[in-house]
Amino acid sequence: MNTQDYVKLEEQYGAHNYHPLDVVIERAEGVWVYDVEGRKYLDCLSAYSAVNQGHVHPRILNAMLEQAKKVTLTSRAFRNDQLPMLYKELSEFSGYEMSLPMNSGAEAVETAIKLARKWAYRVKGVPRHQAEIIMVEGNFHGRTTTIISFSTEPLYKEDFGPFTPGFKIIPYGDAAALEAAITPNTAAISIEPIQGEAGVIIPPAGYLKQISEICKKNNILFIVDEIQTGLCRTGKAFAFQHEDIRPDIVIVGKALSGGFYPVSAVLADKPILGLFTPGEHGSTFGGNPLAAAIARAAIAVLREEKLAERAESLGTYFIEQLAEIPSPHVREVRGKGLLIGVELKPEAGGARRFCEALQKRGILAKETHDHVIRFAPPLVIDRETIDWALPHIREVLNMQ
Numbered sequence: 212m213n214t215q216d217y218v219k220l221e222e223q224y225g226a227h228n229y230h231p232l233d234v235v236i237e238r239a240e241g242v243w244v245y246d247v248e249g250r251k252y253l254d255c256l257s258a259y260s261a262v263n264q265g266h267v268h269p270r271i272l273n274a275m276l277e278q279a280k281k282v283t284l285t286s287r288a289f290r291n292d293q294l295p296m297l298y299k300e301l302s303e304f305s306g307y308e309m310s311l312p313m314n315s316g317a318e319a320v321e322t323a324i325k326l327a328r329k330w331a332y333r334v335k336g337v338p339r340h341q342a343e344i345i346m347v348e349g350n351f352h353g354r355t356t357t358i359i360s361f362s363t364e365p366l367y368k369e370d371f372g373p374f375t376p377g378f379k380i381i382p383y384g385d386a387a388a389l390e391a392a393i394t395p396n397t398a399a400i401s402i403e404p405i406q407g408e409a410g411v412i413i414p415p416a417g418y419l420k421q422i423s424e425i426c427k428k429n430n431i432l433f434i435v436d437e438i439q440t441g442l443c444r445t446g447k448a449f450a451f452q453h454e455d456i457r458p459d460i461v462i463v464g465k466a467l468s469g470g471f472y473p474v475s476a477v478l479a480d481k482p483i484l485g486l487f488t489p490g491e492h493g494s495t496f497g498g499n500p501l502a503a504a505i506a507r508a509a510i511a512v513l514r515e516e517k518l519a520e521r522a523e524s525l526g527t528y529f530i531e532q533l534a535e536i537p538s539p540h541v542r543e544v545r546g547k548g549l550l551i552g553v554e555l556k557p558e559a560g561g562a563r564r565f566c567e568a569l570q571k572r573g574i575l576a577k578e579t580h581d582h583v584i585r586f587a588p589p590l591v592i593d594r595e596t597i598d599w600a601l602p603h604i605r606e607v608l609n610m611q
């Protein structure tokens with residue numbers, strides 16, 4: 212079977228909810244992926260930052276295989292010997308007292324929403340079922356019915372109402388808008404420190420700090436969605452650390468498993484996360500021993516391979532080099548660590564054709580929001596590989 216055979220099968224039997232590049236990957240290692248034709252590509256998407264540790268990291272692979280031989284699923288009806296260790300190691304890594312494990316990122320976001328609402332009723336004293344959570348324009352928090360209820364992207368929600376009430380939208384990057392939107396019923400504000408899916412949108416310096424202060428002053432919770440920006444991607448363990456703040460609730464997913472398995476979590480201190488009581492929330496697979504063993508190894512790799520420092524220094528270098536490329540099509544190069552967006556001018560004809568041209572040269576990148584090419588390779592990339600990629604990117608950014 213060749214690439215076209217696989218594409219045909221997929222188009223015939225699979226729902227068409229994605230528009231992937233026509234590259235059929237059959238194996239991967241580190242920053243490289245290989246297709247069914249034997250071609251090799253540099254992965255510049257990292258599965259939307261789920262493989263920060265690099266594809267098929269041997270240490271995480273070993274943890275997965277060893278645990279799979281012992282026990283994979285107990286359900287939370289019983290305890291297992293991996294989850295307590297994950298709790299402790301996640302606490303040491305993040306500085307938060309407790310965590311609650313789920314599977315997908317969207318489930319962890321849903322968990323954080325339920326937690327903020329419970330806090331509003333039980334701690335803040337908001338009248339039951341009146342809590343409001345403030346969201347920002349351009350947000351991406353996942354695809355469940357509640358989460359798309361506060362999306363501002365028509366494509367994500369147009370045909371999927373009716374929507375969950377209790378959310379308010381304000382502009383991103385505008386702290387004064389938060390102050391204006393707060394009411395006595397406000398439970399929380401939730402933001403992404405950098406909006407990945409919206410096109411690598413970086414808010415003005417000082418924004419997170421201002422939001423944090425407004426939250427404290429008004430007794431509302433500050434939730435950050437670090438599913439894409441966290442776990443070393445932007446050059447720190449968490450992107451909120453760039454502004455020296457400590458939000459109340461942190462959501463992680465994606466690279467929490469190094470790409471082996473869906474593992475997500477909500478992190479907070481005891482006065483907040485301790486509010487859940489038995490039976491109020493749960494998941495059959497959340498916190499299972501296989502997931503916990505994988506996440507433990509994934510966190511160990513982030514720490515021991517100093518991937519935050521790597522993302523910081525290599526990201527700075529990659530951004531500088533990209534910004535120096537002369538190109539008639541580029542409007543702006545921006546990023547933090549190894550989360551980088553190259554925004555094209557509207558007249559460039561969209562980012563898709565540039566991504567297809569990059570694919571022909573052995574680089575896999577994905578357009579985000581029509582005009583932005585995202586470069587987010589695994590954090591184990593080295594300078595030599597970036598130097599290999601740059602001339603290819605230069606040629607593509609200068610095509611007709």
Ligand SMILES: *Cc1c(COP(=O)(O)O)cnc(C)c1O
Binds near residue numbers: 314315352354408436
């Ligand atoms: C990917 C992502 C999610 C959703 O995670 P899933 O695992 O796809 O459900 C939520 N928030 C952000 C910021 C993300 O990048």
